[in-house]
Amino acid sequence: MKKSSEKNKVGLPKREKIIVKNKKGSSRDWKVVEGESARSFFNNLSTLNDDEKRILLIESAIILSKCGDPNKIRNSITGLVIGYVQSGKTLSFTSLLSLAKDNGYRGAIILAGTKTNLRNQTTDRL
Numbered sequence: 001m002k003k004s005s006e007k008n009k010v011g012l013p014k015r016e017k018i019i020v021k022n023k024k025g026s027s028r029d030w031k032v033v034e035g036e037s038a039r040s041f042f043n044n045l046s047t048l049n050d051d052e053k054r055i056l057l058i059e060s061a062i063i064l065s066k067c068g069d070p071n072k073i074r075n076s077i078t079g080l081v082i083g084y085v086q087s088g089k090t091l092s093f094t095s096l097l098s099l100a101k102d103n104g105y106r107g108a109i110i111l112a113g114t115k116t117n118l119r120n121q122t123t124d125r126l
Helices: 036-043 050-065 089-102 116-125
Strands: 017-019 031-033
Touching: 031 050, 036 050, 036 089, 050 089, 089 116
Parallel strands: none
Antiparallel strands: 017 031
């Protein structure tokens, strides 16, 4: 991981590139960059301490690195998040979406379930 000496509120380096090595020779090897959207998301996240935020950032970068590089002409990789109710799915994919925005993804589709109360809860969090 490359680090800058400048720190923000969370204690993360300002222009950190998170480089995750996939399988050797994989076409999915690309650098995930923490930009303004992710910094803003993590700085405003009051439910986690700084160590937990850093772990979430790294785990989100690992997940994003396994997705198709948004700068490539063609991508055919699809992701799916499943889990128990109140298990952290929304926090995980919200973190992932903030990194995706910083890395050039132009859109995401979120299927938030069949129960109105849970769908509304997800919409409010996003």
